[in-house]
Amino acid sequence: MKITLLLLTFNAFSTAAAYPGMGKLYSDLHNMQLQNQEPSGFLGSTKLLGDLAELPGTSLSKAGADIKAVLSGGGQPLGDDIPLYDAPGPLGSVACTADVCCVYKYAMISMVSLFTDPATGGCSALARSALRLGFHDAASWNMNAGYGGGGADGSILLSAGELSRPVNTGLEGVGNQTMQWYNMYHCYGASMADLIQLSAMTAVVTCPGGPRMRFYAGRIDNTKEATDGLLPDPTSGADALADLFQAKSFTAGGLAALIGAHTISQQFYAVPSLAGASQDTTPGVWDNSYYNTTLATTAPPGIYRQDGKYGNLRLRQNTSA
Numbered sequence: 001m002k003i004t005l006l007l008l009t010f011n012a013f014s015t016a017a018a019y020p021g022m023g024k025l026y027s028d029l030h031n032m033q034l035q036n037q038e039p040s041g042f043l044g045s046t047k048l049l050g051d052l053a054e055l056p057g058t059s060l061s062k063a064g065a066d067i068k069a070v071l072s073g074g075g076q077p078l079g080d081d082i083p084l085y086d087a088p089g090p091l092g093s094v095a096c097t098a099d100v101c102c103v104y105k106y107a108m109i110s111m112v113s114l115f116t117d118p119a120t121g122g123c124s125a126l127a128r129s130a131l132r133l134g135f136h137d138a139a140s141w142n143m144n145a146g147y148g149g150g151g152a153d154g155s156i157l158l159s160a161g162e163l164s165r166p167v168n169t170g171l172e173g174v175g176n177q178t179m180q181w182y183n184m185y186h187c188y189g190a191s192m193a194d195l196i197q198l199s200a201m202t203a204v205v206t207c208p209g210g211p212r213m214r215f216y217a218g219r220i221d222n223t224k225e226a227t228d229g230l231l232p233d234p235t236s237g238a239d240a241l242a243d244l245f246q247a248k249s250f251t252a253g254g255l256a257a258l259i260g261a262h263t264i265s266q267q268f269y270a271v272p273s274l275a276g277a278s279q280d281t282t283p284g285v286w287d288n289s290y291y292n293t294t295l296a297t298t299a300p301p302g303i304y305r306q307d308g309k310y311g312n313l314r315l316r317q318n319t320s321a
Helices: 022-035 062-071 094-098 102-115 125-138 172-188 192-206 238-246 252-264 289-295
Strands: 004-007 214-217
Touching (some): 172 192, 252 289
Antiparallel strands (some): 004 214
């Protein structure tokens, strides 16, 4: 698969899922990270898969080599010093059509206006949902699935029934909006798989405090439903969640960082009486408040917290994101 690089160029200016077993999971994550020495400063997956593991470095494309470096604990996946990407021409022009990244620049521009909440200056409810949609499409996979067995392939919207699964409840609105973007940009070469992940990354960037990051284009669409049961179940305990993400190649630090995405979350379904409650005091801002709220003895008024078992929990700095 050819992977081409697009750099997200907007400076930092739905609904994430909530899981009752998260408190114990944090403690377990801390212990796991103490036992497994990960590359310094790196919180993610270090597992090389497919061509990245099998081909020599000299046979990889520039983008492939970059991705391998990131997974190996190096590279530059995000940061304000990432060079800006300028579209070589108008959408549909010869120059734009010749550049795989070009269509995604125009798609990103369409997304930003809908991901910003003018009333608060923070990111919008649609941005929160876009982040959740990106996760649910990509995370319906594990290392045993094999090529074409799920992952960031657009199947959550292109297949007949994946979106209607109970675990995807609440994603219908952002699914409809993403389908509109697909109908607008697919004729210029954009894949659904890429658009879903682009929207998730753009959502993060439009949140104040959200990092700029590299976007790689080249994901192939799949109309086959991903295997069910590969997303976290809200009733899962800590051990089950840890095992689930380990099978997706997540390190303990990577999972701790992933959980931090709840900083912009609101819950609507776990506790219907608290529908719309955020999980920290700054749901429109990408910051570390979620960790502080989680570790506090008492949650602030109006804040939804997955369980009450946080008083004795302490995460070290290198386990938080």
